[in-house]
Amino acid sequence: MLFRDAFKTxxxxxxxxxxxxxxTMLGIVIGIASVIIVMSLGASAEYYIVGQVxxxxxxxxxxxxxxxxxGGAPAQAxxxxxxxxxxxxxxxxxxxxxxxxxxxxxxxxxxxxYGNKSKxxxxxxxxxxxxxxxxxxxxxxxxFTDADLNSYNKVIILGSQLAKDLFGNVxxxxxxxxxxxxxxxxxxxxxxxxxxxxxxxxxxVIPLTVGQKQILGVDYYQEVDVKSDPAYTTGFVKERIISxxxxxxxxxxxxxxxxxxxxxxxxxxxxxxxTSILTLFLSAIAAISLIVGGIGIMNIMLVSVTExxxxxxxxxxxxxxxxxxxxxxxxxSVLLTFTGGIIGIAIGAAVVGLAYFAxxxxxSIAWVFAFPPGAxxxxxxxxxxxxxxxxxxxxxxxxxxxxxxxxxxx
Amino acid sequence: xxxxxxxxxxxxxxxxxxxxxxxxxxxxxxGEFVSIMGxxxxxxxxxxxxxxxxxxxxGGSYKFQGKGIDEMNDKELAYARNKxxxxxxxxxxxxxxxxxxxxxxxxxxxxxxxxAKRKELVESAVKSVGLEEKLHTEAGKLSxxxxxxxxxxxALVTEPDVIFADEPTGNxxxxxxxxxxxxxxxxxxxxxxxxxxTHETQTAEFADRIIRIKDGTVExxxxxxxxxxxxxxxx
Numbered sequence: 001m002l003f004r005d006a007f008k009t010x011x012x013x014x015x016x017x018x019x020x021x022x023x024t025m026l027g028i029v030i031g032i033a034s035v036i037i038v039m040s041l042g043a044s045a046e047y048y049i050v051g052q053v054x055x056x057x058x059x060x061x062x063x064x065x066x067x068x069x070x071g072g073a074p075a076q077a078x079x080x081x082x083x084x085x086x087x088x089x090x091x092x093x094x095x096x097x098x099x100x101x102x103x104x105x106x107x108x109x110x111x112x113x114y115g116n117k118s119k120x121x122x123x124x125x126x127x128x129x130x131x132x133x134x135x136x137x138x139x140x141x142x143x144f145t146d147a148d149l150n151s152y153n154k155v156i157i158l159g160s161q162l163a164k165d166l167f168g169n170v171x172x173x174x175x176x177x178x179x180x181x182x183x184x185x186x187x188x189x190x191x192x193x194x195x196x197x198x199x200x201x202x203x204x205v206i207p208l209t210v211g212q213k214q215i216l217g218v219d220y221y222q223e224v225d226v227k228s229d230p231a232y233t234t235g236f237v238k239e240r241i242i243s244x245x246x247x248x249x250x251x252x253x254x255x256x257x258x259x260x261x262x263x264x265x266x267x268x269x270x271x272x273x274x275t276s277i278l279t280l281f282l283s284a285i286a287a288i289s290l291i292v293g294g295i296g297i298m299n300i301m302l303v304s305v306t307e308x309x310x311x312x313x314x315x316x317x318x319x320x321x322x323x324x325x326x327x328x329x330x331x332x333s334v335l336l337t338f339t340g341g342i343i344g345i346a347i348g349a350a351v352v353g354l355a356y357f358a359x360x361x362x363x364s365i366a367w368v369f370a371f372p373p374g375a376x377x378x379x380x381x382x383x384x385x386x387x388x389x390x391x392x393x394x395x396x397x398x399x400x401x402x403x404x405x406x407x408x409x410x
Numbered sequence: 411x412x413x414x415x416x417x418x419x420x421x422x423x424x425x426x427x428x429x430x431x432x433x434x435x436x437x438x439x440x441g442e443f444v445s446i447m448g449x450x451x452x453x454x455x456x457x458x459x460x461x462x463x464x465x466x467x468x469g470g471s472y473k474f475q476g477k478g479i480d481e482m483n484d485k486e487l488a489y490a491r492n493k494x495x496x497x498x499x500x501x502x503x504x505x506x507x508x509x510x511x512x513x514x515x516x517x518x519x520x521x522x523x524x525x526a527k528r529k530e531l532v533e534s535a536v537k538s539v540g541l542e543e544k545l546h547t548e549a550g551k552l553s554x555x556x557x558x559x560x561x562x563x564x565a566l567v568t569e570p571d572v573i574f575a576d577e578p579t580g581n582x583x584x585x586x587x588x589x590x591x592x593x594x595x596x597x598x599x600x601x602x603x604x605x606x607x608t609h610e611t612q613t614a615e616f617a618d619r620i621i622r623i624k625d626g627t628v629e630x631x632x633x634x635x636x637x638x639x640x641x642x643x644x645x
Contacts, residue, residue, distance in 0.1 A: 005519045016507055314503045317464055318564070319492020319520035321485050404464040407503065 001324040010331040013308075024300045025340030027293020028386060032344025032379045033351065034286030039378075040352040042279030043370035049275070050268055051368065055193070056134040059234055060264045063089075063224040063241060067260050083220040084249060084258045090224055092244045098232035099240075103130040104221040106212045112204055113178040114166040121162060123179060123204040125211020133227045134193075136200065139163075141173050141188030149207045152214065156184035161201035163189040179204060180215045234263045290382065293340070294390040301333050301394035312398050313406025326399035333391025334384055341383025345376055411475060411572065411603060412438040412461060418469030419456050419626075430456040432626035433470065438605065440571065443598040445606045445614035448623035455576060457623060458607045462495055462574040463487040475571075492520050496565030498594075500577035502557040504564075506550030510536060513549050514564045521568055535563040539593055555586025562593050572603040579613050591616050 014021045065082035085104075094102045105126035112121045130136070131143040144155045156177060163172050163186075172186040184206060193200045212218060228237035238261050245259050246252075305312070312325055352371060359367040419431040430453045438444050448454040459465040460472060463479065472479045474490065482490070491497075496517075504513050514535055518528045536542055539559035544552065549560060558578060565573050575594060579587030595616050598604045608614050615634060622629040 001520050002522060009519070012508075310503065311505060314505070315516065315520070316488065317462075317491060317497050317503075318517040319488050319568075321488045321520075324520055402465075404459050407464070407499070 001320065001327065003327075006324070006327045006331050007335075009328055010335055013304075013328075013332055014335060020300065021336060024297055025293075025336045025343070027289060027296045028337050028340030028383055029293075029344045029347065031287065031290030031293050032341045032383055033347040034289060035283050035382070036345055036348025036375055036379055037351050038282040038286050039279060039375035040348065040371050041355065042275060042282065043372050043375075044352075044356070044368050046272060046275040046279075047368040047370055048366065049271055051366070052199075053264065053268060053271065056264065057227065058264045058268075059228045059230065060133065061226040061228060061234060061238055061241060062262050062264075062267075063093075063226065063245070064260045064262070065220070065222070065258065067257055082258065083218070085221045085224055086219065087221075089245060089248055090221070092248055093224070093226060093241055096237075096240050096244065098229050098237045099226055100229045101129045101133045101227040102224065103127050103133050103226075104208060104224045105130065106208070106216055106218070106222045108180075108211070108216065110180045112162070112166065114172075114175065117166050119162065119165055121179075121202055121204050123206060123211065125206045125208045125215070127208045130205075130225065133225060136193060137191045139189040139191050140171060141186070143188060144207050149209045152209050153207060154182050154184045154210060155187045155207065157188040157190060157205040158186060159190050159199075159201040159203040159205075160192045162204060177204075179206070182210070182214070234265060238263055287382075290386060294337070294386040297333055297336055297387070298390040298394060301329065301391055302397070304332070305329065305394050305398040308398075309401065309406045309409040312401050313403050313409065316401070316403035317407060322399035324399075325401070326395045329395035329398045330388065330391050333395065334387030337383045337387030337390070338380070341379055344383070345379050348379075411440045411442075412605075413473040414461070414470070415472075416470035417457070417460065417467050417472055419453070419460060419465070420468045429626055431460075431467070434623070434626070434628055435470075436621055436628060436631055438603065441598075441601055441603055442619060443595070443604045443606075443617040445608055445617035445620045446623060447608060447611070447614045447620055448629075449609060452623045453626040454607045454609075454623045458574055458576055458605065461605060462497060463491050488520075492517055493568060494571050496568065496570040496573040498558065498561050498565050498573065498575035498578045500580040502554075502561045502581070504549040504557055504560055507548065509546045509548055510541060510552070510560050510563075511545050513560055514567050517564060517568045531567050531569075532563075535567040536560075538566065539563045553586070554582050555589055558582060558586065558590050559593065562590065562597075566597060566602070570602070572605060573597060575604065575606045577608055578606065579608070579610065587613065 063085065065085040087104075090102055090104050093099055103126055105124050107122060107124045109120065109122055111118050112123075127149060128143050128145055136143075139160060141157070143157065144153070147153075148155050156179065158166070158172055158177075166172065166177065167175070172189055175186050176183045177186060178184070190200055190203075190205075212221070226237065226241060228234050241261050242257075245261070246254075246257070249258055251257060315325060349371060353369070356367055356369040359365045414437070415435050417431055417434040418429070421428045421430060434453075434457060446454045446457060456465070460467050460479075463474070466479060475494065479487070505516075511532055514532045515528055518531060523531065533542070533545070536545055539562050541556060541559055541563065544556065549557065552560065558581075562578075573594070578590050578594065582590060591613060594604050594606065604617070606614070606617060614620050617634065619631070619633045621631045
């Protein structure tokens with residue numbers, strides 16, 4: 001039997017029970033739509049986060065004390081206090097010709113109070129070069145200066161959202177806020193910057209000396225950030241920093257490093273891995289509905305084979321081989337799943353498009369519309385594959401029917 | 411064309427053996443019109459199913475066009491059913507939702523006949539049973555007699571050597587039955603071999619020869635005086 005004829009025969013059989021065909025393919029439609037939505041939104045989220053991270057500059061290198069503990073979490077995140085990163089390190093790194101800017105910081109969490117409003121915030125104590133380094137711009141006011149650091153001036157820069165939460169539409173400049181028992185004069189408000197964990201919008205930034213010496217009372221840093229000279233690759237600069245720190249810390253065995261140097265490229269790679277794993281995990285959950293849909297198809301195909309036993313008998317009586325019958329039923333099941341796949345892709349695309357519209361229009365998020373061709377290809381492949389996988393058993397059963405038994409079936 | 415020697419068919423169900431055919435022997439030559447008669451349960455339908463390659467015997471030998479059924483695999487049997495045999499069933503076995511055209515076309519789908527040639531063959535077959543005006547009517551909407559004529563058109567569309575008919579008038583009124591038998595008779599006149607299973611004497615006597623089966627064996631094998639037919643005594 002020619003493929004074209006088998007295709008036509010199968011399409012007719014499916015068209016005969018339109019409602020049944022539609023209901024049968026519903027499981028596949030939901031499964032494929034879910035996979036498409038998860039993969040597309042995952043890709044969009046990745047583009048969005050990568051874009052936000054890159055806005056800080058891809059030539060940034062961050063140095064943290066300690067090495068990641070087992071399992072990959074940074075030492076500090078795991079609650080380990082490490083005091084190895086000190087002023088001497090910052091001075092040595094600053095002298096490296098491949099380094100353009102160096103900025104040290106300490107951070108903490110505290111309640112910030114203005115009038116009767118208060119909010120729990122993350123504060124960062126740093127030096128003025130940080131503003132240049134990560135391209136922080138100001139809505140109003142100005143950054144603090146080295147003089148503020150040297151004089152331990154209690155000045156504070158607020159993130160855009162934090163300023164809004166505390167002051168509403170009133171300008172915060174020249175007003176005092178209370179943080180960790182100190183009154184800080186607001187000298188600047190940042191433009192919105194970053195997203196998620198990289199967002200500065202809820203941050204309060206104070207002079208490094210105030211945060212380090214007066215609030216925390218320590219003489220080490222929690223992080224040192226470096227902007228490399230464009231004439232050098234970040235890989236080279238990273239190696240130079242490692243070399244300088246090993247020398248300062250008298251380390252000869254790299255396995256005993258008491259610091260971690262990570263470039264923005266490394267961070268992006270890690271982020272990419274996390275998003276991919278998350279997307280894969282969510283897709284796997286979504287794929288469960290594909291299996292459920294596939295079993296539904298198999299069930300209906302088995303019913304169809306039984307219902308059409310006489311037809312199978314007739315076709316065999318007039319010359320159809322086992323293979324012809326198998327082909328006809330297999331095409332039917334693949335047609336069901338493949339059509340379901342196409343409908344699922346269309347629904348998935350519509351949902352992703354709606355999400356894009358809502359996020360950009362109503363939430364003013366610079367969302368990226370991503371509809372990975374790989375996801376579409378995968379969806380089509382999986383849906384056709386499901387048709388074969390779940391259709392082969394009923395189709396084989398149909399093909400193996402003895403013509404005379406099939407003709408006698410009532 | 412058909413040579414059957416000591417043909418046996420035994421069914422085993424739930425450990426109980428039933429002999430449907432117990433050593434049937436006969437030959438049928440090309441162009442013959444043969445009726446196989448017998449009471450219910452005599453084994454006549456079993457015999458027809460074996461002769462038409464729908465079933466295999468459990469003993470004896472059956473040669474069709476000189477080739478033994480035992481030497482042929484399922485694919486070869488399917489090929490022979492498609493190219494060399496046509497079937498007419500008592501219950502028509504039409505696909506009710508398909509048109510007359512589509513029903514008649516079914517055997518051609520399995521013979522890889524090009525579409526243009528298929529159209530020509532289908533139209534010609536439908537015309538030969540006088541249903542050309544019903545070509546695009548749904549088979550389910552036809553009368554019993556018309557359905558059987560469609561079934562005959564389907565049987566002869568591949569231009570087979572032999573047409574097997576299993577109680578073709580069993581579900582029809584006498585007028586429709588007569589029409590069907592006249593068509594089968596005309597096919598025989600055109601050179602087709604026609605093998606008919608029936609329990610009705612009147613129907614059986616359209617043939618040149620009647621093989622009577624009883625209890626799974628050949629009870630009698632008689633030629634019919636052609637003059638009776640010519641005189642119209644049997645019609």
